Amino acid sequence: MPNLLDYDLDGLAAWFAGLEEKPFRARQVMRWIHREGCDDFGAMTDVARALRAKLEAQAEIRAPALLRDSLSADGTRKWLFDVGGANAVETVFIPEAGRGTLCVSSQAGCALDCAFCATGRQGFNRNLGTAEIVGQLWLANKLLGPAGERGDGEDNGRVISNVVMMGMGEPLANFDNVVAALRVMLDDHAYGLSRRRVTVSTSGIVPAIDRLREECPVALAVSLHAPDDALRDRLAPINRKYPLRDLMAACRRYLERAPRDFVTFEYVMLAGVNDSDAHARALVALVRETPCKFNLIPFNPFPHSGFARPPVERVRRFASILSEAGIVATTRKTRGGDVAAACGQLAGQVQDRTRRASARPLPMMEVCS
Helix, strand or coil: CCEHHHCCHHHHHHHHHHCCCCHHHHHHHHHHHHHCCCCCHHHCCCCCHHHHHHHHHHCECCCCEEEEEEECCCCCEEEEEEEECCEEEEEEEEEECCEEEEECCCEEECCCCCCCCHHHHCCEEEECCHHHHHHHHHHHHHHHCCCCCCCCCCCCCCCCCEEEECCCCCHHHHHHHHHHHHHHHHCCCCCCCCHHHEEEEECCCHHHHHHHHHHCCCEEEEECCCCCHHHHHHHCHHHHCCCHHHHHHHHHHHCCCCCCCCEEEEEEECCCCCCCHHHHHHHHHHCCCCCEEEEEEECCCCCCCCCCCCCHHHHHHHHHHHHHCCCEEEECCCCCHHHCCCCCCCCCECCCCCCHHHHCCCCCHHHHC
């Protein structure tokens, strides 16, 4: 039975056409599903009764089931959602003054195997479907409710004002389902988020960055983590296929159509690995021709990671070198660390099909030399 969370507006209109219904019915039902959070066709009071009966017989609205709800002392909230096959993914809501950000997962696990990421340590099972991606936003809105954490009214009191595809998985490795989900998030008949408030984070799949530029340009964040190919090859193995020269060129191409005039580079800071003054100066040289901002992320520990967080003063010194070169550099405040909801800590529950997790030795510490 079709799950209507799987469809963007065009897909829903095509499905309704198959029922010999007019296109406005798709817009009508989409508003009920996403604006109102409705999963009961019978409650859609301005939809014709005959159509409601038809929908009840031929369709469903089904999001992933909630397994666990964790609340951090700082107000960050993390949910564990069942996506079937003994797999579960994590979604995080971060309330801040003026906005509420939802961090959404795109895969059960991740195949890219970045050395410092808890998700990658669990291996990879499968891509999430569009309904499973959109369903995280749909459920989060319901779970937060009208009394949930809100912004300052800038977005008409919307609880969730920003979405970042920075949860479990590499979004651009699940391109079609992620883009369909993005279109729902952006659609005025659904969540109506602006392109500036929806961010896709990628480890650097160059052809998919170019596709996103053409098909659905939203804000772009790139997980960089190293200023040269030799180190990045070891920390983020995707670099062996798409090295930094190609990645920087793709970022500049993306900016031609991006809703923001800069790319955000995420840089997880690992003590003794990528946090020296020399690394900072090399970054300045690397991005000289690429309009950007840096989001410095002090490493968030997880068991057996093999890495450590740099001292606060080292992070400040690193940021000052970037700032002195005219590059905006902010240091991400750790949120939700007490419930393992911080950046790099999301692990969920993954039935690894790659056998990588079971075969993995403890981390090779020579990267700290």
